[in-house]
Amino acid sequence: MLYSLHELAYHSASPFRIGAQMARQFWNSPFNPAADTAVGRTAFASAELFEGLTRRYGKPAWGLETVTINDHTVRTTEQVVWSSPWVRLVRFARHIGDLKRAGKPAAAPAVLIVAPLSGHYATLLRGTLEGFLQDHDVYVADWVNARQVPMLEGRFDFSDYIDHVRDMLAVIGPRAHVVGVCQPGPPVLAACALMAEDNDPNRPASMTFMGSPIDARLSPTETNQLAEARPFAWFKSNMIHTVPWPYPGFGRRVYPGFVQLFSFMSMNEERHIDAHRQYFENLVNGDGDETTRHEDFYNEYLSVLDLTEEFYLQTIDIVFQQHLLPRGLLEHRGRTVDLTKITDIGLMTVEGEKDDISGVGQTQAAHGLTPNIAEDRRVLYVQPDVGHYGVFNGRRFRDEIYPRVRDFITANESLCAVPERAKTAA
Known part of the structure; x- marks a missing residue:
């Protein structure tokens, strides 16, 4: 109603x-x-x-037809390299000739940026992509508004999200690098653990988490406290509504983007x-x-999208109320997600000192949960004087955070024998 x-x-x-x-x-x-x-x-x-x-x-619109690299204009081509009813895997291929003029090699480490599915479109990370396009072959998970997905396409839940991360990494190819911004932290970390346990050749060479609620019990913010203060049934009764006609997803139960926007x-x-x-x-x-x-x-x-009922409610339950991943109790399609299986994937965490969405400590908790990653493949960084948005956008991101992430990716790229994959410019 x-x-x-x-x-x-x-x-x-x-x-x-x-x-x-x-x-x-x-x-x-x-x-x-x-x-x-x-x-x-x-x-x-x-x-x-x-x-x-x-x-x-x-x-x-993405508005990334060109980026400036070393004071040179470099053209990019937006390519949808894979899609499902729920996401488009978009690659921003940089023009080879422009890269040469900018003094950059044509080949570059492939990076999958997993945008948050939490109310806003992936274009919120435009500044993040501009940063990574300086030195990388960039792919982004561009999530679809649930109200645009017909009921015949079925459900999309937390396990489906994990599967989609694995599918996208498989499309990019062996030993790419994955960056989870905010909400994707727990499902991306779970996907990496499952791929590591399976010895999947497409497991990433490194994973970077930025302002993510890996363990929301630590330094709880107002958002975390709200999720814990209400019983699970309250969220189901008050936050879920039905998509009306004439949207393609007519009849689908969703967490509307306008409700999330009002909350923020x-x-x-x-x-x-x-x-x-x-x-x-x-x-x-x-x-x-x-x-x-x-x-x-x-x-x-003010541009927002809807989330499916099942994904939203499972996220509340798994991440913010039961904290299943940090407690070692998360199951994916009958398998326990074992973070200790991660051994050869580098780990970097980035937090903002003034983050009021994911408090300091929630993201860096990933280090304690992955004890079998070598110390020389870890980076824990807290950026002074920035809030949640500043962790992945703005001047501090460009000048202080991104260079550290770039160096971390470069170090982990050199540690992996990376076969040729679609990581060159257009």
Whole structure:
């Protein structure tokens, strides 16, 4: 019912939104002599703010047609190399000629970046990919909005997520490197353990976890406390809703992205209100740079996707309530996930000192859970003065975190006899 009411509210606001768009065009027209007056700028800002707050934000474009490497423009080609109803494995192949001009080799370590499936699209990691494209052949798990997946495609749960990680690593080929950003930490670590136990030739050469709840019992944040304070039945009764018609996933039970967005925004309500108040003032004052920065951020932040009921509820149960992986009790299709089987996969953990989503200690717990990894193949790093988002995006990521991850991957690449695979530029 909530999902249907949400859709009704959106469509009911359509006439007002159209009116706001018309007003915005009128008050921003160069042919309107009053456009540059205080009244005109205020009217334009009001229409712009209303339209932005009531419109629907679809999946953003990657916008990675080019990246800058060593002050040279390097073209990239977005290639979907594998897909299922639930994810697209996207490769950003760099142009060989451009790489040569930038002084970079055509061949590079292959890196799979597993984006979080927790409410936002994988494009939230655009800055992360820009960093890794400096030195690597980059693949990303681009998850699909559950409301777009027809019921005939069946379920997608925690075990399916683990299987998808294995499938994507198999497509990339032997001894690639995997990076789990935030939510993927536990299922990616589980997939690596299973691959190690199977002596799978496609097991990664290294795994890097950034701001991940490997053991959410440590340094619990407000998010962790909420997950533990409520009984499991409460999440099933209050957080799961049915996708309405006419979406392809009509009838599917999901954790809606707009519910997750409301939860995140309510945690920092005053900050978001202040940001929009400042945005209004910048529109009135004609501060284009600041308004563009605001729009770029919220165009991404307000774009959300739905999670399947089974994946969301199992994540709550496995990761945040029972803590099965760090307790050694996680089972995958009848097999116990044994983290001690990981012996020849390097491990790096990255945390933010001010992370309010995954507290310091939750990610680095992976080191204590994998005792058979050699010490010279481990890196534990805590970045001062950054929160959760700063662990994988922004200036501190570019200047301080990424260089350390790059060096870690390079060191582990040299320790593995990596056969030729699809890791060259386009």
